[in-house]
Amino acid sequence: MKGSAAAVAPAIVVVALLCPGGAAASRNFRSVERAGVRVAAPPGWKLVRQRLTYCLDPSDAIALTAGHERSRALLLVLEDHGVNSLSSYPARVTFRLGRKGLVGGCCEIPAGRAYTFAFRDRGRAFLVYLYASGESALEGIAMLNSLRVL
DSSP: OHHHHHHHHHHHHHHHHHSTTOHHHHHTOEEEEETTEEEEEOTTOEEOOSOSOOOSSSEEEEEEEESOGGGOEEEEEEEEOSSSOGGGSOBOOOOOOOOOEEEOSGGGOOOEEEEEEEEEETTEEEEEEEEOOHHHHHHHHHHHHHOEEO
């Protein structure tokens, strides 16, 4: 009996790590779509309906925000329509948190510290800015990895 319980414990840990908050929490994700881009948004994240930038290229594809005024998180995905060559964007990969950098200034992109990514997928080029920390940053990466170009 002891041996079988010991074998089950690591499996429980793996499930807990893959499904933060348990399986019920993963069912609370909802599909959010805008500009031919779809993501699975966790509870607390809301689609930003107004434009955040006023550039024509790159332009807002989808933006989601979470939190309150003091600890706000933002995932901003912009689409580059051709100013830069599509081949200058790396192919899409599994996204991971790296180092935050200072961004802002160009195209009214919010100024601050953010994780940044660039990728191409299905013949489209994207720039991503993730302004978040802690759990919100992990949720932002999960959304980015769920992103589907339609």
